[in-house]
Amino acid sequence: MNITQESAFRTCSVTGLRVHLPAQKLIITNAVAAVVFLLIGGILALLIALTRWEVVQLLPADLYYRFLSVHGTVMLVFWIVFFEVAGLYFGGTVLLNARLLRPGLGWFAFVLMLAGAVMSTLVTFAGGADIMFTAYVPLKAHPLFYLGVILFAVGALLAVGLFLATVIVAKKEKRYTGSVPLVTYGLIAAAIIAVFTLVSGAIVFVPAFLWSLGIISSFDPGAYRVLFWAFGHPAQQINLSAMVAVWYALATLTTGAKPVNEKLSRFAFLLYILFINLGSVHHLMVDPALSQANRIFNTSYFFYLAVLGSLIHAYSIPAGVEVAQRAKGYAKGLFQWLVKAPWKEPGFAALAVSFVIFGFIGGTSGVIQGMQVNMIAHNTLRIPGHFHATVVGGTTLAFMGLAYYLIPLMTRRQLVGKAWASAQPYIYGVGVTMLSLGMLWSGILGVPRRTYDIAASSAGVAAPAYAGSDVTLAIMGVGAVIAVIGGAIFVGIAVLTLLTGKKMK
Amino acid sequence: MKGEKDNKFHAPGTLVLAFIFLGFFIALYFINWVMLSGTWAVR
Amino acid sequence: MSSLASPEKVWWKPLCRDERLWVAVALAWSLFMFFGMLGWGAIGNQHLPVETYRVNIGEFRQLTNDFNQKYTVGTQNGVPVVRPPEGGDVYLLASAWKWSSILELKEGVAYRIHLSSADFQHGFSLQPTNLNFQILPEYDYVVTLTPDKAGEYQVVCNEFCGPGHNLMVGKIIVTE
Numbered sequence: 204m205n206i207t208q209e210s211a212f213r214t215c216s217v218t219g220l221r222v223h224l225p226a227q228k229l230i231i232t233n234a235v236a237a238v239v240f241l242l243i244g245g246i247l248a249l250l251i252a253l254t255r256w257e258v259v260q261l262l263p264a265d266l267y268y269r270f271l272s273v274h275g276t277v278m279l280v281f282w283i284v285f286f287e288v289a290g291l292y293f294g295g296t297v298l299l300n301a302r303l304l305r306p307g308l309g310w311f312a313f314v315l316m317l318a319g320a321v322m323s324t325l326v327t328f329a330g331g332a333d334i335m336f337t338a339y340v341p342l343k344a345h346p347l348f349y350l351g352v353i354l355f356a357v358g359a360l361l362a363v364g365l366f367l368a369t370v371i372v373a374k375k376e377k378r379y380t381g382s383v384p385l386v387t388y389g390l391i392a393a394a395i396i397a398v399f400t401l402v403s404g405a406i407v408f409v410p411a412f413l414w415s416l417g418i419i420s421s422f423d424p425g426a427y428r429v430l431f432w433a434f435g436h437p438a439q440q441i442n443l444s445a446m447v448a449v450w451y452a453l454a455t456l457t458t459g460a461k462p463v464n465e466k467l468s469r470f471a472f473l474l475y476i477l478f479i480n481l482g483s484v485h486h487l488m489v490d491p492a493l494s495q496a497n498r499i500f501n502t503s504y505f506f507y508l509a510v511l512g513s514l515i516h517a518y519s520i521p522a523g524v525e526v527a528q529r530a531k532g533y534a535k536g537l538f539q540w541l542v543k544a545p546w547k548e549p550g551f552a553a554l555a556v557s558f559v560i561f562g563f564i565g566g567t568s569g570v571i572q573g574m575q576v577n578m579i580a581h582n583t584l585r586i587p588g589h590f591h592a593t594v595v596g597g598t599t600l601a602f603m604g605l606a607y608y609l610i611p612l613m614t615r616r617q618l619v620g621k622a623w624a625s626a627q628p629y630i631y632g633v634g635v636t637m638l639s640l641g642m643l644w645s646g647i648l649g650v651p652r653r654t655y656d657i658a659a660s661s662a663g664v665a666a667p668a669y670a671g672s673d674v675t676l677a678i679m680g681v682g683a684v685i686a687v688i689g690g691a692i693f694v695g696i697a698v699l700t701l702l703t704g705k706k707m708k
Numbered sequence: 709m710k711g712e713k714d715n716k717f718h719a720p721g722t723l724v725l726a727f728i729f730l731g732f733f734i735a736l737y738f739i740n741w742v743m744l745s746g747t748w749a750v751r
Numbered sequence: 752m753s754s755l756a757s758p759e760k761v762w763w764k765p766l767c768r769d770e771r772l773w774v775a776v777a778l779a780w781s782l783f784m785f786f787g788m789l790g791w792g793a794i795g796n797q798h799l800p801v802e803t804y805r806v807n808i809g810e811f812r813q814l815t816n817d818f819n820q821k822y823t824v825g826t827q828n829g830v831p832v833v834r835p836p837e838g839g840d841v842y843l844l845a846s847a848w849k850w851s852s853i854l855e856l857k858e859g860v861a862y863r864i865h866l867s868s869a870d871f872q873h874g875f876s877l878q879p880t881n882l883n884f885q886i887l888p889e890y891d892y893v894v895t896l897t898p899d900k901a902g903e904y905q906v907v908c909n910e911f912c913g914p915g916h917n918l919m920v921g922k923i924i925v926t927e
Contacts, residue, residue, distance in 0.1 A: 265914055298755055335911050339872045341888065342913070382762065385754040424872055424887045451754035461753050463717050464770060465762035490885045491803040491866075491892035498799055499788045507781030514777035518726045518770070522719040523754075529718060537721040567733045570784070575791050575799055576740045579747060581883040582874045582909040647743070649881040651874070651909035655917040660878065664903035664922060668878035716767050723769050730780065737784070741791070747880050749796040751861070751895035 211302065215612060216708050222613075225306035226296040229313065230289045231613050234606070235701070236317060237285035241599075242694050243324070244278040247271075249687045252638070256680030257656060257673065264655040265333070271653065273327045275336030276352075279594065280438065281320045284359050286602050287393065287445050288316070291366040293609065294390040294448070299383065301373030308365050315358030323351025335653060337431060340411065340422045349412035356404040363397045366390075385462050385469065386455075389448025392472040397441045399480055403433035425492050436483035439590065442598040444475050446561070447516050449601045450554055451523075456608055457551035458544065460523035468519050474512035478505040485573030489581045502573045510570055517562055549624035553604020556632035561597030564639050565589060582653075584679075585646025588639050595686070596635035600628060603693045610697060616704025620696050627696070631689025637682025644675040800884065802893040811844060811867045811891060815851045818842040827853055832924070840865060845873035845886050847912050850921030858927050861897040874910035877923065883909060898925040 212221050247270045253261040262270065296303050303309060326332055331345030338344060370391060373379060383391065407430035413419045451468070454460035462468050484501035487493055504510060528540030545551045568589040572580040580586065611618050618624060648669045650657055661669050766774065792798055806814075818841070823831045834855040835841045841862050844851040846869035856862055866875055868888040875884045875894075884894055908919035 264917065268911070268914065268916075333914075339910070342871055342911075379757050381757045381760050384756050385758070423889070425890055428885075428887075455753045455755050459753070462758075463719065464764065464766060465758045466764055467766060467770060467774070487885075488799060489883060491887055491890040493801070495792060495799060495801050498801075499785075499792065503785045503788060506785045510784070511774075511777050511781045514726075514730075514781075515774065517729060518722060518773045518777075521725060522717065522722040522769075525719040525722045526717045537724055540721060562729060563732060567736050570733075571737055571740045574740075574784075574788050575795065575797060576744050578750065578797055578799070578883060579740075579744050579881045581885070582876065583881075583883065647881075649876065649878045649907075651876060651907055653911045653916075654909070657917070659918050660905050660907040660920040664905055666879055666902050666904065668905050668907070670879070719769065723773065726773055727776075730776065734780070737787075741787075744797050745795065747797065747882050748877070748899050749861070749897040750800060750882065751798050 208302075218612065220297050220612070221300050223296045223302045225309075226292050226303035227613055229303065229306060229309045230292045230609075232313060233285050233289040233292070234609070234613075236313075236320075237282050237289065238694055238697050240277050240281040240285060240320065241690065244274050244282055245687055245690045245694070247274040247277070248683060248690075252680055252683030254655070256676050256683075257658070258677070259680060260656060267655050268333050268335075268653075269327065269330060272333055272335050273324060276327070277320075277324060279336060280352075280355065281324070283442055283594070283598065283602075284355075284438075285316065285320075287397075287441060288312075288359065288362045289609075290445060290449070290602075290605070291363065291390055291394060292369075293613075294387045295366045295369040295373070297612075298387050299370065299373045299379045301369060301376070301378040303365070304369045304372050305365060308361060312358045312361035312365065315361065316355050317358075319351045319354030319356070319358060321351075322354065323348050326351065337435065338411065339431070340414065340424050340427045343415055346412055346415040349408050349415055353405065353408050353412060356401045356408065360398070360401040360405075363394045363401070366394055382465075385465060386448045386452045388469055389444055389451065389472050392476050393441045393444035393448065395476050396437055396444055396480065400434055400437035400441060403430065403437065407431045407434055425490065428487055428490060432483045432486040433480070436486060437480045439594060440475065440479045440482075442594055443479070443513075444472065446557070446598040446601045447472075447513075447520075449605045450516070450520050450558060453550045453554040453601070453604050454520055454524050457548045457554065458524050458527045460520075460527040463519055463522045463526060467515055471512040471515035471519070474508050474515075477508075479509035479512070481505055482509065482573060485577060488573065488575075488577035507570075513566060520558065547625045549607040549621070549628065550604045552625060552628035553600050553607070556628045557597050557600040557604065560592050560600070560632060560636055560639070564636065564643070565592030565597050568643060569593060580646060582651055583646035584642040584650045584652050587652050588642030588644075588646055591635060591642065592639040596632065596639060600631055600635070603631070604628060606693075606697060610700050611704070611707070614701060614704065615707045616700055617707055618696065619699040619704050623692055624696055627689055627692045630692065631686055634682050634684070634686025634689050637678050638686055639682070641675050641677070641679030641682055645669070645672050645679065648672050648675060650676070800892065800894040804891040804893070806867060806889060806891040808867075808869055808888055811842070811865075812869060814865070815842040815844040819852055823852075824855065827922075830921070835862065838862065843875075843906075844869055845875070845908065845919075846870050848908070848915035848919035850906055850919070853922045853924065855924045855926060856898050858898050858901050858925050861895050864894045864896055866892045866894060871912040872910050873908050873912050873919070876905075876907040876909040878905040878907055880904060885910065898923075901925045901927045
């Protein structure tokens with residue numbers, strides 16, 4: 204065993220960070236897979252948004268439902284989790300000055316994830332799983348769809364296990380002293396939430412797979428919903444925790460911010476680990492069979508203490524930036540530090556835009572719609588309005604911001620088109636904001652999600668439904684086009700940098 | 709760094725921003741409850 | 752010290768004044784939201800319906816047929832228009848891609864509406880007043896609704912239930 208095989212490391216000439224080369228290969232490969240799935244999901248996003256915009260209605264009904272099914276799984280699971288695995292390997296090795304424990308296991312995990320992702324994507328494109336991301340029984344997909352998801356989840360679980368083992372061994376081998384960095388701490392929180400998530404995914408998809416093969420004769424739809432949402436929403440809490448960790452990282456990278464209080468920030472991550480997965484029950488708020496106490500206790504994430512965690516980060520991250528900026532001399536008045544912030548730096552732009560969209564639109568709508576208010580929100584466009592602000596405007600944009608630093612660091616190539624990268628978070632942010640607000644507002648008018656058109660339901664009775672939805676759906680459609688342009692700029696920069704970026708020493 | 713031992717820092721702008729956010733959150737919260745109360749009674 | 756490097760040895764430090772203020776206010780707001788949910792359950796007019804029964808699909812279909820036969824007062828587009836007794840039990844069966852009846856309800860009267868499905872999961876979405884509930888096969892979900900204004904309302908399925916999902920639109924008529 205070559206525990207201290209120094210030849211496996213290189214030192215980055217810009218940052219001074221030491222990079223374990225086998226880890227570097229895995230980070231690049233997982234990130235490339237992530238971007239490929241982001242590209243597929245983005246093209247589908249444009250097509251389905253232009254279908255939901257009623258006056259355009261681009262696709263026929265069957266293709267709309269099929270592409271929506273692929274879009275959901277590809278974006279919510281494959282793009283995000285591949286990128287998170289890259290992020291975990293980065294946080295577990297480079298930030299700790301450590302080696303990746305078993306690169307071979309990392310490759311095995313990657314092959315499983317890729318095989319599963321490709322399998323379920325192809326099956327869905329072929330028409331074998333026109334049943335949406337949620338795959339609610341008794342709607343049935345081809346067995347290979349479930350098998351694909353299971354393979355992906357097993358692979359992801361192995362990757363998470365490898366990360367945790369790497370962190371533990373790094374401590375033992377004294378690769379770092381004292382506590383792990385705050386960013387790694389946040390990623391560990393994400394990894395712990397991921398273990399819960401992926402095990403739940405196995406508990407729901409293995410019986411669904413057997414049911415689709417006819418080995419199990421029935422699958423109770425109420426039980427399926429409880430189990431599915433122990434996977435479906437916690438998966439988004441991985442994104443939350445990872446995104447907050449990335450926010451701290453971007454604040455440091457772009458302004459030199461330090462955490463103002465390590466204790467408080469770490470405590471906030473702990474609140475996520477302890478309580479945030481309870482909130483998943485808000486999906487069952489207007490389901491039959493749960494007690495009142497169950498609904499209220501669980502959807503409150505235990506007295507909203509997980510929300511308290513988010514409110515702590517909402518203060519701590521800008522406070523870190525403010526302190527760093529004031530130390531640079533931007534100390535006039537209340538807000539000179541903010542006015543003089545590096546707004547043209549892609550990472551700071553991504554941080555600021557993602558922070559605002561996640562907080563003001565995504566976080567608030569999510570918490571509020573998980574209360575009794577769910578009765579006027581359930582399965583309306585308010586729901587995708589909420590999660591496009593969290594997962595797209597929040598997590599995806601934060602990850603894009605990090606990628607602008609991660610790609611040059613890992614590939615030793617200069618970023619291509621820095622000016623485009625500086626503008627990209629704003630373009631993407633405007634698009635996602637319009638998209639989310641258009642959806643939220645349509646949902647407030649009652650417009651359902653996941654429906655090919657609302658023509659049948661807006662005509663024919665004395666009080667036509669959805670008055671004004673032509674405007675709100677247009678806002679959604681235009682926002683989607685802008686967001687897809689912003690996404691395409693990111694993919695373009697990433698791909699061109701990887702292929703043609705100028706080599707750095 | 710000065711004052712780091714007892715963890716004092718000066719970020720008044722952030723506190724203002726945080727309270728603006730909380731005010732927005734609280735306003736949305738009550739708007740939603742009013743919207744809910746406008747629909748049919750449910751048991 | 753940065754978020755990307757290990758912190759100094761001792762990072763367990765007291766909160767400063769601004770932090771204490773923010774955490775206290777945020778905690779107060781969190782608790783307020785929790786008790787707000789409890790409070791709405793006690794004093795609000797829109798309670799989360801919880802009454803549920805296990806039912807098999809044939810049984811519920813029978814209940815719905817009996818209910819329709821007893822109280823049908825006409826048809827619209829081939830769908831029976833059913834006027835249940837005031838304050839009585841109502842059975843509404845969702846199936847791909849139709850509702851079992853058009854209901855005629857009276858303003859200001861509370862009806863116990865039993866919702867269930869004959870096949871997939873469906874959604875009960877009352878528009879434009881905007882109330883939404885999940886419908887599952889083999890579960891009888893009892894939602895007690897009190898119409899507040901005369902008029903015609905859409906009952907839209909808002910859970911994806913196959914290619915005809917967008918055409919699954921029914922109606923509730925509320926009379927004075």
